[in-house]
Amino acid sequence: MSARSLCVAAEKVGRVKAALKRCAFASQQALATESGFSLSTVKSFLNGRPVDRLNFIELCEKLGLDWQAVVAIETEEGAADAVNWEESPFIVGSPITKPRQFFGRERELRRLFALIKRLPLQNAAIIGPRRAGKTSLLYYLMKICTTPEEELRPGQKRDWLPNPE
Ligand SMILES: Nc1ncnc2c1ncn2[C@@H]1O[C@H](COP(=O)(O)OP(=O)(O)OP(=O)(O)O)[C@@H](O)[C@H]1O
Numbered sequence: 001m002s003a004r005s006l007c008v009a010a011e012k013v014g015r016v017k018a019a020l021k022r023c024a025f026a027s028q029q030a031l032a033t034e035s036g037f038s039l040s041t042v043k044s045f046l047n048g049r050p051v052d053r054l055n056f057i058e059l060c061e062k063l064g065l066d067w068q069a070v071v072a073i074e075t076e077e078g079a080a081d082a083v084n085w086e087e088s089p090f091i092v093g094s095p096i097t098k099p100r101q102f103f104g105r106e107r108e109l110r111r112l113f114a115l116i117k118r119l120p121l122q123n124a125a126i127i128g129p130r131r132a133g134k135t136s137l138l139y140y141l142m143k144i145c146t147t148p149e150e151e152l153r154p155g156q157k158r159d160w161l162p163n164p165e
């Protein structure tokens with residue numbers, strides 16, 4: 001397996017190609033000559049295919065681009081897509097902080113909101129095994145009623161409280 005390589009995020013390819021023109025490189029070959037890289041490296045770079053990490057950074061500099069703004073996730077050869085981890089449906093390890101990524105727990109939510117809705121206010125204790133989802137549940141309670149509908153999954157219930165704010 002080769003050393004770590006980087007590639008331009010698919011949706012940034014246009015921006016990188018525009019930078020080639022903006023920097024007055026007449027052709028891909030001109031950039032290759034100027035940077036001392038092979039034409040095939042330059043072509044790979046400009047078309048979003050993986051190139052060696054250091055070459056990637058240097059080519060970005062030659063084009064006046066911030067490499068971190070155009071890079072796709074790091075890859076060991078092969079295809080790679082830009083991943084916006086904030087929006088990714090796959091969360092590993094950390095608690096869920098965005099309501100749209102939270103699933104289940106209807107029974108607990110019904111009980112807790114029933115308590116919160118009523119006066120006098122009562123305390124509730126969230127007790128569960130390690131990694132059962134206690135912190136995620138608390139984030140959900142805090143956010144679900146005031147998160148705009150377009151940031152939720154279709155049909156996700158948010159009208160738990162009459163005056164959530
Ligand atoms: N309702 C849920 N829907 C989807 N994923 C969840 C949900 N609740 C928890 N998870 C996932 O389970 C894992 C553990 O969640 P969380 O950190 O909230 O648990 P915890 O009980 O607070 O853990 P700890 O005991 O370590 O404090 C996290 O990776 C989280 O993303």
Ligand SMILES: [Mg+2]
Nearest residue numbers: 095134135136
């Ligand atoms: Mg926790």
